[in-house]
Amino acid sequence: GKFMLLRDTRTDGSFLVHHFLSFYLRAGCKVCFVALLQSFNHYNIVAQKLGVNLTAAKDRGQLIFLEGLKSCLDLLFGEEKEQPGQPSPLQFLRESTCNLRALFDFVQTSLNPDSSDSWKVPVLLVDDLSVLLSLGASPVAVLDFMHYCRVTVCSQMKGNIVVLVHSNEDSEDEENELVVNSLCHHSDLILWVEGLATGFCKDVHGQIKIIHRVSLELTGEQDRVQLYQYKIQDKNVTFFAPGLSAAVL
Amino acid sequence: AKMAAVGGYGTTSSQRGATSFQRRTSVGSRRVTVAGTRPSVRHGLLLISSGLPSLDWVIGGGVAVGTLLLIEEDRYGLYSSLLFKYFLAEGVVCGHNLFVASAKVHPDYILKELPAPLLDDTHKTELEEAVKSEESQDSMKIAWRYQNLPKMEASPTTSTKFGHYYDVSKTMSPELLQAIKCHSFYLPEELSSQPTIKTRTMNSAYTRLLQSIQRVICQEGFDGSDPQKKQKNILRIGIQSLGSLLWGDDICSSDTPEDIHSLTKFLYVLRGLLRKSLSACIITVPAHLIQNKAIMERVTNLSDTVVGLESFIGSERETNPLYKDYHGLVHVHQIPRLNSLMCDVSDTKDLAFRLKRKLFSIERLHLPPDLSDTVSRTSKQDLAESAKLLSSGCGAMAIGKKHLDF
Numbered sequence: 001g002k003f004m005l006l007r008d009t010r011t012d013g014s015f016l017v018h019h020f021l022s023f024y025l026r027a028g029c030k031v032c033f034v035a036l037l038q039s040f041n042h043y044n045i046v047a048q049k050l051g052v053n054l055t056a057a058k059d060r061g062q063l064i065f066l067e068g069l070k071s072c073l074d075l076l077f078g079e080e081k082e083q084p085g086q087p088s089p090l091q092f093l094r095e096s097t098c099n100l101r102a103l104f105d106f107v108q109t110s111l112n113p114d115s116s117d118s119w120k121v122p123v124l125l126v127d128d129l130s131v132l133l134s135l136g137a138s139p140v141a142v143l144d145f146m147h148y149c150r151v152t153v154c155s156q157m158k159g160n161i162v163v164l165v166h167s168n169e170d171s172e173d174e175e176n177e178l179v180v181n182s183l184c185h186h187s188d189l190i191l192w193v194e195g196l197a198t199g200f201c202k203d204v205h206g207q208i209k210i211i212h213r214v215s216l217e218l219t220g221e222q223d224r225v226q227l228y229q230y231k232i233q234d235k236n237v238t239f240f241a242p243g244l245s246a247a248v249l
Numbered sequence: 250a251k252m253a254a255v256g257g258y259g260t261t262s263s264q265r266g267a268t269s270f271q272r273r274t275s276v277g278s279r280r281v282t283v284a285g286t287r288p289s290v291r292h293g294l295l296l297i298s299s300g301l302p303s304l305d306w307v308i309g310g311g312v313a314v315g316t317l318l319l320i321e322e323d324r325y326g327l328y329s330s331l332l333f334k335y336f337l338a339e340g341v342v343c344g345h346n347l348f349v350a351s352a353k354v355h356p357d358y359i360l361k362e363l364p365a366p367l368l369d370d371t372h373k374t375e376l377e378e379a380v381k382s383e384e385s386q387d388s389m390k391i392a393w394r395y396q397n398l399p400k401m402e403a404s405p406t407t408s409t410k411f412g413h414y415y416d417v418s419k420t421m422s423p424e425l426l427q428a429i430k431c432h433s434f435y436l437p438e439e440l441s442s443q444p445t446i447k448t449r450t451m452n453s454a455y456t457r458l459l460q461s462i463q464r465v466i467c468q469e470g471f472d473g474s475d476p477q478k479k480q481k482n483i484l485r486i487g488i489q490s491l492g493s494l495l496w497g498d499d500i501c502s503s504d505t506p507e508d509i510h511s512l513t514k515f516l517y518v519l520r521g522l523l524r525k526s527l528s529a530c531i532i533t534v535p536a537h538l539i540q541n542k543a544i545m546e547r548v549t550n551l552s553d554t555v556v557g558l559e560s561f562i563g564s565e566r567e568t569n570p571l572y573k574d575y576h577g578l579v580h581v582h583q584i585p586r587l588n589s590l591m592c593d594v595s596d597t598k599d600l601a602f603r604l605k606r607k608l609f610s611i612e613r614l615h616l617p618p619d620l621s622d623t624v625s626r627t628s629k630q631d632l633a634e635s636a637k638l639l640s641s642g643c644g645a646m647a648i649g650k651k652h653l654d655f
Contacts, residue, residue, distance in 0.1 A: 015590050038587070039315075039524040045293060045588040069521035076518060077463055093514070134513035134547040166550060173543035200598060232590050234291070 001121070001154030005187040006164040007180065010195035011206045013164060015232055017127045018043070020162045022052040025062060029159075030119035032110040034089075034103070036068035036131040049235045062119060064110035068131070090135075098138055100145040108152055111159065122159035124149055129183075130166045130176055139175045143182055150186070188213050196229075204229045204245045283483055283527070285343025286314065287411045292588040297343070297483060297529055298412035300335030303611040305412055307600060308554050309584050309592065312336075312529050314483060316585055317520065319548065321536035321557035323577060326490070328558050328602065329533045331417065331609055333487055336531040338363040338421060340485035341429050342413050348432040348465055350458055350488040352495035356433035359489070360426060364415035416607045430469075434461050436496065452511035454497040459518050462486060472526040484528035491515075492534050501538035509544055516551040553585035558602070571616055575601040579611050 006016045014037075021043065024031050035043060043065075044054040057063035066089055075088045089106035092098065111122040132142050146163070153159040167180045184190060190211040196204060212224040228239045286295050289310055296311030299318065305311045312318050318336070322329040340347050341363065349356035439457050465471070470478030492498050492512050500506040523530055536545050536557065549555050560577035561567040579600040586592035599614040 012586055012592075014586065018590060042588055046590060049590070069517075069524055072518055073463075073521040073525070076459075130547075130550065131517070134510065134551060135517060136510040136514060168546070171543070171546060172541070173546050176543070176546075234589065234591055237590065 001158045002160045002188045003150055003154055003186060004160065004162045004189045004191065005183050006162060006191050006193070007184075008164070008166055008193045009168055011193060013166075013191075013193040014127065015237055016191055016193065017125065017162075017164050018046045018050060019237070020123075021054075021125055022047050022050040024123045024125070024160075025052050025054075025057050028062075028120045029123045030062055030064075030111060030113075030117065030121075031057075031123045031125060032064045032066075032107055034066045034068070034107065034124070034126045036066075037127050039069055040065060040067045061114075061117070066106065092137060092141075093135060098136075099141050100132070100137055104145055104148045104152075107149055111153060111157060113157070122153060122157050124153050124159065124161045124163075126161075126163040128164040128166065129179065133173075133175050133179065139178045142179050146183065146186075188216065193230075203231055205232050206230060207242065208239070283481060285339070285345060285411075286483065287311070289313065291591075294588060296411075297345075297485075298339050299332070299531075300337070300339030300412070300415070301332065301609065301611065302412040302414070304332070304556070307579070307581055307611060308556065311411070312531075312554065313585065313587060314527055314529050315524050316529060316553035316587070317516070317523060318529070318531045318554045318556070319552040320531065320533045321545075321555070321580075321582075322490070322533050323558040323560035323562075324537055325560065325562060326533070326535065327562075328560055328577060328604070328609075330489070331604070332558070333489055333531060333533055334359070334363050335415060335609075336485060337487050338366065338415055339413060340483075341421065341425055342366045343483075344429065345483040345485050346430045346432070346469065348434070348462065348484060348486040350434035350436075350461075350486070351490070352436035352454065352493065353490060355435050356431075359487075360431060361420065361423075363421040363426070364417045365419035365421045366425075367414040367416055414608065417604070417609060418607050432461075432465050434458055451514050452497050452508065455511055455515040458488070459515065459522070462519070463522055466522060466526045466528060471528055480527060482527070484526065486523075486528055486530040488530065488532045490535055491532050492539065500541065500544055501535055504540045506541065506544075509541060512544065513547045513551055516548060520551060520553075549583055552583065553587070555582040556580065557582055572601070575603045575612075575614070577602050578614070 004020075006013055006020075008014075021031065021033060025047075033043075040054070047054045054063060054065070058065055068090065071088055071090045072093060075090055075094060087102045087105075088094075089103045091102035092100055107124055111124065113119075113122070129142060129146070132145075133139065137145075146161075149161060153161050163183065165176070165180050165183065167177060171177060190209075190213065192209040192211065193206055194209070195206050207227060207229045210226040210228070212226075214221045215223050227242060229242050229245060230237050230239045231245065283295070286297050287310075288294070289296050292313075294313040294315075296305075296313055298305050298311050299308070308318070320329045320332055337347055337349065337360065339345075347360075349359055351359060434457075436454055436457075439461070440454075466484065467474060468478075469484070470480035471482075471484045473479060490496070492500055494502045498506075498508075498511060500509060500512060519530065522528075532552075534548065536548075539545055557580040558577060559580065561569075561572060561575070562577075566572050579602050581600065584592050600611055601614040602609065602611045
């Protein structure tokens, strides 16, 4: 089970989220997608361009989709439907407790293998973790949540976790930086997407640094870093070595 | 083809009166549209005009239904309140419904001050003539052969079928407003009612506002939840100076605010409401007053389109000859990337605005040519500084840090 951190700086790294979502669904994995930032339709439309139908995946039980925006509205404006066994995953918005226990329970329940399940490894996908801080969760609560998820999904279920966070070098959001740095230390793989230091370019939208945290395996090896540049197109993203974009060649 | 607004609410048919824009559909075509909208075909979004065609152009064609346009106010709020009024005025001209929320000025008063639309073609040509005569003063003496060449496109051409022009020196006639359904939320009047939604420590003014918006969306059928009240119109929501002290929030007045999460929570819930309804929202925020920059970073992440206005009033740029034709700069901090891997970021990164006698426009910034032989060091440095600041582009694409010297 691998913990993969998607990190973006000065640009939008959500294309990686779309990629991994369709990648794991196509691979036959059971995916729990905690989609906090956008509506289901947004992800569905993009997924279709990448060749995957999210509605169908939901219907056949392969995809468990938490639409954060909708859950939040149900929680705040919904009628009082007292279901003691089914608290909302975003319960922390309403309660005085600060922890993300309900959200973790949701993840655990979603990915627990059913007897009828024939899916491959479970995957937890989160877009994006920084939103939880904006909603009032403390950095400690967020890190605890991730820790519990890692123990359950990666170690126990041998599954993967992919989480997107935002960070900026001159960010003043200390809580966010704390969460990001802590997650970096515990990640097996970091995909760090950055805008180009030289500014906007039509042909190269940014660079991606892939950091293999080999040092975590305590074999004395250093982390392996690969650097590519990328360009986003309508239905895919092309990667190339720095300086070799189509505009230059 | 069925066009889906963000959030999945399909567009429905609409037959509007003669005063509002009506898109002609070809015979036999079953595509029907809501007045004042146009589809963004690549992303399957429904767009409405911000009321300022030059702004529409730089934010990807318009404001997508279901999204939020956040304006970072200029220091005195002069120009941001203009944009606010343009957005509402456009709603009146298109026959949309309005929801105006304010804590300082009563919404009725805001609506009385909307600019008058230039609907008549003759008025528009009058305006263009006035502009031309202002500029014909500088006829060329030496390079006279260039006199007759077409002027450089400072403003991109926009289709007049979507988006209208307004005369800020005149107010809209009350008759136009009477035909429009307007909802208002004036905080001092709302404080007497009790909030009923349960949320942990959200500012009570924000709570009341969310409740009010949700009620209108639900009761007027903008979310399609009630099949009998299927709404065929757009709800334009305008919230002025959110985050300011008058809304009961201390993020603008204190270095260490008591509650830094209320505004971001509000924006998150608002996003949920917008995404599931046929509505679009403009919010102005006095960002320059917020000391804690982390809050603005989070606010930006929770907004769709973010535009900052920087006026030259009271700054050294007011007298800087580099900017003599303009009243301020426009910073497009973010453009939404919805329903697609790509986003329509414009190539133009350096934008400025100016308010002429009747017209407010956003243009590509042209620095005048550096003609003087004895340009002093300070002004050259200022030019480089300005160029560096101007090149900080849209946050959705890369932002350059290093200034390249040629």
